[in-house]
């Protein structure tokens with residue numbers, strides 16, 4: 001019993017440290033570990049060398065619906081869903097692993113990772129509670145983060161239909177709508 005709780009404790013600290021290193025907000029740690037606020041605060045300062053930023057977490061789904069963030073969020077969710085099916089892990093460990101793979105993906109493509117780990121964590125919650133979902137693009141067949149009830153027969157993703165302000169859009173992407 002004692003060994004088990006020690007292991008659990010070690011695992012919790014490990015998770016917390018990993019999340020801090022990935023840049024998670026303190027609220028994520030509070031929600032995903034049983035550690036006290038004071039301990040987490042101490043750990044946060046120790047690991048990151050600074051005080052956690054204050055203020056509210058992003059609670060709106062809007063950010064995920066804007067063009068570039070949506071592509072990043074969708075990339076993350078595809079990895080997340082794959083891991084969720086493939087491996088038996090605790091929910092938060094799936095988020096951590098998926099986020100690490102997302103960072104690798106963006107690095108290999110020389111992209112700035114627009115999705116923070118805190119937003120990635122929120123995104124999974126939004127999908128879990130049905131505020132957001134994944135819909136298949138009718139053009140490319142990829143799965144993208146959308147509001148629920150999007151009709152996939154009509155849905156066209158942001159990669160297939162970039163906004164005009166993305167510039168060079170039609171020429172560069174070779175995408176003609178009509």
Ligand SMILES: [Zn+2]
Nearest residue numbers: 137140157160
């Ligand atoms: Zn598409």
